[in-house]
Amino acid sequence: MxxxxxxxxxxxxxxxxxxxxxxxxxxxxxxxxxxxNWQWYNVPQYLYKIHEGVVYPGPLLRGLITTMQISAGAMVIAAVLGLLVAVLGMSGSRVGRILARGYIEVVRNIPILVLLFLFYFVVAPIFGLGRFASGMLTLALYEAAFAAEIYRAGIEGVPRGQREAAAAVGLTRAQQMRYVVLPQSIPLILPPMTNLAINLIKHSAIVSVIAIFDLANEGRNVISETFMVFEVWFTVALVYLVITTALSFLATGLERRFARSRASARAR
Amino acid sequence: MSAGRPGQRARWRPGAVDWLLLVGLAVFAGYVYYQLRHVLVYRWDWQSVLQFFAYRDEAGEWQQNLLLAGLEATLRIAIFSAILSLVLGLVLALMRVSSRLWPRMVARTYVELVRNTPPLVFLFIFYFFISAQLFPVLGIDRVIAALAESDSALVLWLLGDPRLVENLVVGILCLSCFEAAYVSEVLRAGIESVGKDQREGALAVGLTGTQTMWHVVLPQAVRIVIPALVGQLITLVKDTSIMSIISIQELAFSAQEVAVSTDRVFEVWILVALIYFVICYALSALSRRLELRRAVGR
CATH class of the missing domain: 1.20.5 (Single alpha-helices involved in coiled-coils or other helix-helix interfaces)
Structure with a gap:
């Protein structure tokens, strides 16, 4: 058998x-x-160059560095802003709830590309933002709406008894949040946040349309010089694939670890 | 805190946080107004943008213009891609739940490749592959050329402007292949959520494996995932805008053209964002209603 x-x-x-x-x-x-005309042998020089024993990044790797910079910056802003939106959305303040709801609805129902143009052409001149800043902020604001939902689910996932007990021992609402609810919601929040980071890196390719020289845009440049359409796009896709796959392994690992620690906590 | 107790929500008394937010909003709005009025000295001109939707020609007839044509193309791409990606997604989903290993692996490879590369990169590869390589090899470009030349009313009604048929078809194919990966995940989740007893029951009364899938599992699975499918449809509508980068002439593309040619950048992008918002918000309201009805029906 x-x-x-x-x-x-x-x-x-x-x-x-x-x-x-x-x-x-x-x-x-x-x-x-x-x-x-397939010319795979011509691709490596666009990734890196070796000159007198020193390795220099080629255009594609330089683009990757820009992609990582813009994604990292956007991720930090999205994480902070998302928490703010989530807390406002669950707060006692009616204006806060309306603002949070409105923000999430607007961002979720407009394509990220249109949002980017809106930022680059309308918001950036009003606030005097540069190219890089408007690209990063668009990504951050877009993902923050999704981050807010993740936080909300995480916070609501903590049993109510925890909060009531914290209130019973005399903690204020802010203290309950800070010392009791948020620490316990981290296992619920961290794995989906890693998925959000993956989405953010994928969406970051879109900033190439406002002439930010990220990985996708450098790829387009190399193609327009060399006409190696398939080779360069496959290479670019592979680089993105390696990063996103590594992150998704991290997400699965985190999930498994938290599930195990929760199981052992229950056994105790 | 201003959160009233239950049964006592008639009057709203703004609390400290409310006031803080209102003041913040007022400062923000004031700053934007000041910048627009006194620093950028922007002169609004909605009229010249609105005529890019429709205008009156010399004979007094209304003529469709760039933005409306773009919107029409966006809707066409969205509708055709929704149908095609549902079919492709169903095939992929059935492969994912197959009892044999190889269909599962093939479908998994495709889905993971698509889901882990940026849409932009995937569309560039597909656009180039489909329009520059696959169409000439398979002779599809000749079929499309014939379609574009035929002045049958049906073709005109389905595909619109004959000069842009190839552009439209490429856009639909690219987007469908991309979205199918996501649709297949939704459908697979639905199929897997149908209880094992359903399948066993169907097999016990003598249905074959295929019959079980078609008549017992799939109808239930689809009913379960309809709200999620509508959610995916919203994503699809939003993703049509990315097609503008591979010069498919839909709304975001014509918006860029109009913005460049008229220099009315603010008006164009605000209007276009509003259009997308209205479409997507209507769809998400629909999705919420469906979900609510299902919750009640249970």
Whole structure:
């Protein structure tokens, strides 16, 4: 029985490899029929250059650095702003609740590209923002709306008894939040926040339309110089894939770790 | 705190936080007004932007202009892509729940590749592959050219401006392939949430595996995930705007054209953002209603 299963899995694996191979082969056939000139050997110089034993980043790696800078900055702002929006949305203040609700609805129902143009062409001149700042702020404001929902779910996921007990021992509302509710909601918040970071890095490619030289834009530049459309886009996609996959492993790892610690806490 | 006790919410007395926020809002609005009026000295001119929706020609007939044509293309792309991505997504979802390993692996590879690369990068690859490589090889560009030349009313009604048919078809195909990965995840979740007893029951009364899937599992699965599918539809409508980067001539694309040619940047982007908001907000209101009805029905 076991032997049969194993040979069946092996067969399926071979079919899988054959399909992937056929897809790649089909791509090759289709492209050469259109006289596409594959030049993979030309790609590495756009990633890095070695001059007298020192490694210099090529345009693609420089673009990656810009992408990481803009994503990191946007992530920090989104995390802070999202918490603010979540707390306002759950607060006793009616104006706060309306503001939070309105903000989330507006951001969620406008495409990020249009939001970016709105920021770059309308908000940036009013507040004197630069290119990089408007790109980063757009990403931050967009993701903050989703971060707020994550915080809300996390905070609401903490049993009410915890808060009532904290109130009973005399903590103020702010203290209950700071010392009792928020620490316990972290296991609920951190894994989806990692997913948010993944989304943010993916969405950050969109800032290339306002001439920020991130990874996607550097890719476009290299292509317009060399016409290596497939090679460069595949390389760029692979770089994004490596980063997002690493982060999603982190998210799964965090989730598993928290699930385990919760299980052991229950066992105690 | 101004949060009233239950049953005592008639009068609203603003608390300290309310006042703080109101003052902050007023300062913000005042600053924006001051900047617009005295620093940028922006002169609003909605009229010249509105005529890019529709204008009156010499004969006094209303003519559709760039922005309205863009909106029409956006809606066409959204509707066709929604249908096509649902079909492709269903195929992928069925592969994901297959009992054999290889369909699961193929579908998984596709879904993970699409979901872990930026939409922009995926669309660039697909756009180039479909329009520059696949169409000529398969001879689809000739079919489309024939479609564009035929003046059948049906083609005109379905695809709009004949000169832009190829542009539209490429846009629909790219977006469908992209969204199908997400739709398949929604459908798979639905299929997996249908209880095992349903499947076993269907098999016990003598249905085949395919019949079980089509007549028992899928109808229930689809009903479960309808609100999530509407949510995905909102994302799809929003993602149509990204197509402007690969020069598919939809709303965001024509908005850029109008903004550049008239220099009425503020008006154009505010109006276009408003249009997208209205469409997406209506859809999300629909999604909420569906969810509510389901909650009541239970």
């Amino acid at each position: 076991r032997q049969k299963n194993r040979s069946r899995y092996l067969g399926d694996l071979l079919i899988y490899l054959a399909i992937i191979g056929a897809a790649l082969w089909g791509l090759r056939i289709a492209t050469t029929a259109q006289a596409y």
